[in-house]
Amino acid sequence: MGFSSKVRVTVASGRVTTIDVVQDMQYQSEVTQKAVGAVLEAQSLQVDTVSGATITTRAFLKAVENALAK
Amino acid sequence: MMTHRAFGRHAAKAIQAVKQEAARLEGMLSRFLPESEIAKINESAAHAPCSVGRETYDVLSCATQLSAACQGMFDVTIGPLVDLWAIGRGALRPPVDAEIRRVLGLVDYRDLLLDPARRTAGLCRAGQSVDLGGIGKGYAADRFLQVFREYGVSSAFTNIGGNVSALGARPDGSDWRVGIQHPRQPDALIGLVSVKGKAVVTSGDYQRFLDDGEGNRCHHILDPTTGYPSKSGLAGVTVVADSSGNGSMIADALSTAVFIAGLDRGLSLIDQYPETGAILVDTEMSVWVTRNLKDCFVAAQGINAATI
Numbered sequence: 278m279g280f281s282s283k284v285r286v287t288v289a290s291g292r293v294t295t296i297d298v299v300q301d302m303q304y305q306s307e308v309t310q311k312a313v314g315a316v317l318e319a320q321s322l323q324v325d326t327v328s329g330a331t332i333t334t335r336a337f338l339k340a341v342e343n344a345l346a347k
Numbered sequence: 348m349m350t351h352r353a354f355g356r357h358a359a360k361a362i363q364a365v366k367q368e369a370a371r372l373e374g375m376l377s378r379f380l381p382e383s384e385i386a387k388i389n390e391s392a393a394h395a396p397c398s399v400g401r402e403t404y405d406v407l408s409c410a411t412q413l414s415a416a417c418q419g420m421f422d423v424t425i426g427p428l429v430d431l432w433a434i435g436r437g438a439l440r441p442p443v444d445a446e447i448r449r450v451l452g453l454v455d456y457r458d459l460l461l462d463p464a465r466r467t468a469g470l471c472r473a474g475q476s477v478d479l480g481g482i483g484k485g486y487a488a489d490r491f492l493q494v495f496r497e498y499g500v501s502s503a504f505t506n507i508g509g510n511v512s513a514l515g516a517r518p519d520g521s522d523w524r525v526g527i528q529h530p531r532q533p534d535a536l537i538g539l540v541s542v543k544g545k546a547v548v549t550s551g552d553y554q555r556f557l558d559d560g561e562g563n564r565c566h567h568i569l570d571p572t573t574g575y576p577s578k579s580g581l582a583g584v585t586v587v588a589d590s591s592g593n594g595s596m597i598a599d600a601l602s603t604a605v606f607i608a609g610l611d612r613g614l615s616l617i618d619q620y621p622e623t624g625a626i627l628v629d630t631e632m633s634v635w636v637t638r639n640l641k642d643c644f645v646a647a648q649g650i651n652a653a654t655i
């Protein structure tokens with residue numbers, strides 16, 4: 278169980294250009310905006326997949342990942 | 348947890364075939380399935396050697412070579428020690444020291460006798476057991492990439508619980524960008540490597556652990572030379588190796604062995620494989636990158652990485 282938002286991600290040349298929050302959890306607006314900013318800021322670290330001893334994909338980042346896969 | 352991504356005309360069929368291959372490998376190589384060839388070898392320890400299929404024989408043969416190359420810091424006969432620590436069954440309470448020392452005596456890959464003419468495998472002593480946990484995911488990745496090739500796929504990757512293996516380049520010909528998980532911040536990366544045709548395999552102290560009450564992280568990677576979770580000063584090791592042939596399996600064993608060996612000894616293990624590089628993160632979150640990865644590694648903001 279977690280708080281999740283729906284976002285519309287625009288991808289150009291495999292990179293995120295815009296993230297629109299389509300449907301937001303009532304109390305999570307500020308958190309979502311922060312997360313949106315973080316993803317756009319971290320453009321240089323846009324990745325196809327992550328190597329690690331564990332994988333923890335949060336709902337929000339999963340939405341971005343799915344959009345990149347298309 | 349597995350993610351596969353493949354591109355090309357037969358990509359969907361290839362991914363379907365990869366999933367079937369995963370089930371086949373589990374049935375053949377899991378020591379927890381009584382009908383598997385590995386379970387039969389373990390059951391017959393100290394008795395007659397078992398006839399095994401070509402594939403199991405080759406995996407065991409490669410595992411034995413890797414055990415020798417890693418100077419005991421990877422050992423294919425680690426089964427009894429894993430059982431004692433009850434890894435994989437949730438409990439991670441330290442066993443008593445005397446028991447650890449007794450069981451440690453059973454861990455020795457040189458007691459796995461392989462006969463190429465008869466194609467048999469047998470363990471010398473009662474209580475010994477083969478455990479492919481340290482290379483199973485790597486071998487599966489090698490097989491999956493082979494399935495992709497057989498379906499004419501030339502651009503794909505597979506991510507098996509954090510073990511990434513890439514086939515070729517991205518569909519547009521650019522490098523795959525593989526993030527390296529930060530060992531202490533679940534949502535952060537240490538950096539990324541941009542690669543074509545590489546396996547990127549990570550071992551770390553953060554996968555499954557408990558705090559022993561004195562602030563020590565008690566993780567799941569057991570040092571086959573001491574019998575205890577390794578305390579080498581490293582928090583994470585990522586090995587980058589060619590993904591052709593047995594590359595992912597080699598990277599899988601090496602990432603575990605280097606994690607156990609620590610920075611200095613670990614680097615000399617890596618040196619045995621000239622085309623292979625590593626990214627090492629110590630418990631202070633300092634990052635070292637081997638020279639051959641200098642041009643493909645990008646550090647995340649705020650991460651200082653030194654070339655070594």
